[in-house]
Amino acid sequence: MTNPTLAAGAVERHLRARRDTGRGLLMPYVTGGITPSWTDYLRAFAAAGADAIEVGLPFSDPTLDGVTIQQAGDTALARGASTRRILAELSGMPDLGVPLVASTYYNLVLHDGAEAFCAALRRAGVGGLIVPDLPVHEADELTDVAAAAGIELVLLASPVTPQPRLAEISCRSRGFVYAVSLMGTTGERAALAASAAELTERIRRVTDRPVLLGFGISTPDQAREARRHADGVVVGAAVMRRVLDGAGPDDLRAFLATLRQALDQECDRPR
Amino acid sequence: MRDVLPWCEPVLLDGTMGEPRARGRFGEYGGRYAPESLVEVCREVDEAFREAWADPGFRGALARLLAVHAGRPTPLTPAGRLSEALGVRLYLKREDLTHTGSHKINNVLGQALLATRMGRRRLIAETGAGQHGVATATAAALLGLEATVFMGERDIERQALNVFRMRMLGAEVVPVTAGSRTLKDATSEAMRHWVGATGDSHYCVGSVVGPDPYPWMVREFQRVIGDEARGQCAAELRTGVPDYVVACVGGGSNAAGTFAGFADTPARLVGVEAEGGAGAARGRLGVMHGCRSLFLQDDDGQITQAHSIAAGLDYPGVGPEHAHLRDLGRARYVTVTDDEAVGAAVRLARTEGIVPALESAHALAWVIRAAGGGDLPAGSTVLMTLSGRGDKDVSTLKELL
Numbered sequence: 156m157t158n159p160t161l162a163a164g165a166v167e168r169h170l171r172a173r174r175d176t177g178r179g180l181l182m183p184y185v186t187g188g189i190t191p192s193w194t195d196y197l198r199a200f201a202a203a204g205a206d207a208i209e210v211g212l213p214f215s216d217p218t219l220d221g222v223t224i225q226q227a228g229d230t231a232l233a234r235g236a237s238t239r240r241i242l243a244e245l246s247g248m249p250d251l252g253v254p255l256v257a258s259t260y261y262n263l264v265l266h267d268g269a270e271a272f273c274a275a276l277r278r279a280g281v282g283g284l285i286v287p288d289l290p291v292h293e294a295d296e297l298t299d300v301a302a303a304a305g306i307e308l309v310l311l312a313s314p315v316t317p318q319p320r321l322a323e324i325s326c327r328s329r330g331f332v333y334a335v336s337l338m339g340t341t342g343e344r345a346a347l348a349a350s351a352a353e354l355t356e357r358i359r360r361v362t363d364r365p366v367l368l369g370f371g372i373s374t375p376d377q378a379r380e381a382r383r384h385a386d387g388v389v390v391g392a393a394v395m396r397r398v399l400d401g402a403g404p405d406d407l408r409a410f411l412a413t414l415r416q417a418l419d420q421e422c423d424r425p426r
Numbered sequence: 427m428r429d430v431l432p433w434c435e436p437v438l439l440d441g442t443m444g445e446p447r448a449r450g451r452f453g454e455y456g457g458r459y460a461p462e463s464l465v466e467v468c469r470e471v472d473e474a475f476r477e478a479w480a481d482p483g484f485r486g487a488l489a490r491l492l493a494v495h496a497g498r499p500t501p502l503t504p505a506g507r508l509s510e511a512l513g514v515r516l517y518l519k520r521e522d523l524t525h526t527g528s529h530k531i532n533n534v535l536g537q538a539l540l541a542t543r544m545g546r547r548r549l550i551a552e553t554g555a556g557q558h559g560v561a562t563a564t565a566a567a568l569l570g571l572e573a574t575v576f577m578g579e580r581d582i583e584r585q586a587l588n589v590f591r592m593r594m595l596g597a598e599v600v601p602v603t604a605g606s607r608t609l610k611d612a613t614s615e616a617m618r619h620w621v622g623a624t625g626d627s628h629y630c631v632g633s634v635v636g637p638d639p640y641p642w643m644v645r646e647f648q649r650v651i652g653d654e655a656r657g658q659c660a661a662e663l664r665t666g667v668p669d670y671v672v673a674c675v676g677g678g679s680n681a682a683g684t685f686a687g688f689a690d691t692p693a694r695l696v697g698v699e700a701e702g703g704a705g706a707a708r709g710r711l712g713v714m715h716g717c718r719s720l721f722l723q724d725d726d727g728q729i730t731q732a733h734s735i736a737a738g739l740d741y742p743g744v745g746p747e748h749a750h751l752r753d754l755g756r757a758r759y760v761t762v763t764d765d766e767a768v769g770a771a772v773r774l775a776r777t778e779g780i781v782p783a784l785e786s787a788h789a790l791a792w793v794i795r796a797a798g799g800g801d802l803p804a805g806s807t808v809l810m811t812l813s814g815r816g817d818k819d820v821s822t823l824k825e826l827l
Contacts, residue, residue: 239726338624
């Protein structure tokens with residue numbers, strides 16, 4: 156049996172190391188190309204204490220995204236954003252000391268071929284990849300290509316995923332396991348879904364990989380509650396709504412600091 | 427000539443248009459590229475469909491609904507005057523004469539019956555021209571189910587009468603304002619809604635697209651067109667089988683159902699796409715709406731907007747089985763322009779007394795253009811599926827003519 160920490164890629168090693176100090180993990184999301192100086196948001200996220208940053212590569216038909224992320228994608232595409240341009244802009248950034256995880260739909264991965272896509276991610280300094288319309292049973296062709304390119308392919312688990320399949324997802328996922336908190340699309344919600352606790356508990360039974368809860372986590376209270384079950388949270392729509400409303404990097408830094416604080420408070424309590 | 431694909435001799439392959447291979451594959455196309463939250467419900471639909479399709483009770487109940495409610499079998503009409511003018515023998519499979527006026531009802535009655543068998547109480551559907559939405563609303567009313575239909579705002583403007591029809595039948599029509607506000611966006615929105623409603627709702631996909639098992643299941647529910655036509659041709663034609671089988675292709679459900687009846691014959695299969703929505707003729711390999719197939723895309727991999735005067739052909743992709751039939755050379759995919767389709771609709775009206783849907787007029791436009799040339803030699807027998815009636819398009823035509 157190999158040591159899981161040694162076998163893990165850079166994103167996973169980073170997240171495991173931070174988790175093992177007792178820290179609640181925070182992964183904010185930004186749609187690449189949303190504004191001319193969108194990479195400033197990444198700097199703000201890192202400064203606010205993000206443990207990883209998710210960069211969305213916008214797609215014309217985002218079937219798993221709610222209204223906010225859809226609008227963000229449309230805005231970016233209307234500005235002329237493309238995979239190539241976003242990755243070029245990332246390449247020009249200094250190392251933030253925080254792993255970058257790209258997320259996009261499978262069509263964009265296939266467009267120039269999975270090998271070229273993964274190589275381009277790697278050149279841009281991206282370490283992980285989330286593809287919400289690539290479920291585990293279709294992931295074979297990307298798994299090996301991504302691994303060879305040094306890209307950690309993150310798989311998603313859902314509240315309705317049966318337990319044996321959950322074990323397969325947790326085993327094959329790299330970086331972390333993305334726990335989709337509810338049966339629905341991305342977007343802010345009034346409360347953390349009840350399904351979140353049960354799902355994370357079921358994932359924990361089969362893996363010690365970091366588990367991040369996403370979908371609908373929008374407030375410090377929700378982050379605090381999510382932290383009771385998972386290793387951390389993904390926050391997308393709550394960030395992008397503010398960006399769409401005109402919030403700048405400093406505003407986002409302040410918002411994420413409230414989430415950071417909530418996660419830190421929760422970790423002080425016995426789990 | 428815009429048709430660039432080589433014409434291959436029909437390839438008779440055992441099992442062509444049979445059950446897809448493992449993991450819902452038609453060659454390299456198909457599959458179940460669904461978000462994890464939809465994977466389980468796709469599996470449930472697959473299991474339920476397999477059981478139902480093997481169950482004579484289900485088959486009998488569906489056959490009865492198709493007969494007493496939808497008006498099947500539909501006739502095979504020889505287009506006498508047009509045949510004479512074109513120098514080919516043209517037969518029309520009259521799906522326009524079904525209840526609700528298009529072939530969509532065949533699939534919808536099958537899926538609605540399946541939904542009740544699965545204990546679902548509500549149907550979700552996407553619609554472009556409104557024909558699938560009307561069919562879904564109809565089947566829901568008939569079987570006591572609720573119906574929610576997603577329709578692009580732009581299509582709602584173009585097809586106001588069908589919107590009214592759906593509402594009159596008791597369906598909820600949800601305008602979709604995202605993206606291009608047409609069929610592809612309505613499909614995306616229906617999928618988003620389904621993610622949050624899998625417990626009580628069945629997504630009644632309207633074409634041979636979507637995650638496995640939909641492309642296969644919808645083709646099976648539509649194969650009644652091809653099976654009936656096969657029998658009618660056997661009785662009507664000296665040769666028993668037509669030389670050419672022609673149907674229009676948006677996602678491709680009426681074509682798939684028609685072709686299924688003739689895949690194991692020497693008939694040449696021709697799918698006719700709209701010039702501005704030619705997924706099979708000009709699409710590039712991709713993944714959208716749950717399956718791997720051919721889609722119109724720009725240089726960055728974004729799906730581009732289709733443009734057609736026929737709202738039902740306004741889809742930038744094509745069903746995975748059509749992509750496979752294209753690669754095999756078993757079917758050929760050609761395109762016609764809006765103008766050609768309108769011209770064909772008028773010509774059918776004036777020679778045969780039939781006003782076709784603009785979608786179906788595309789199939790006819792190819793027959794008119796090709797007849798007498800190398801692609802469709804004089805004296806050939808042609809079976810063409812007339813997938814729907816033109817009532818919904820009368821206001822569009824009125825502005826043009």
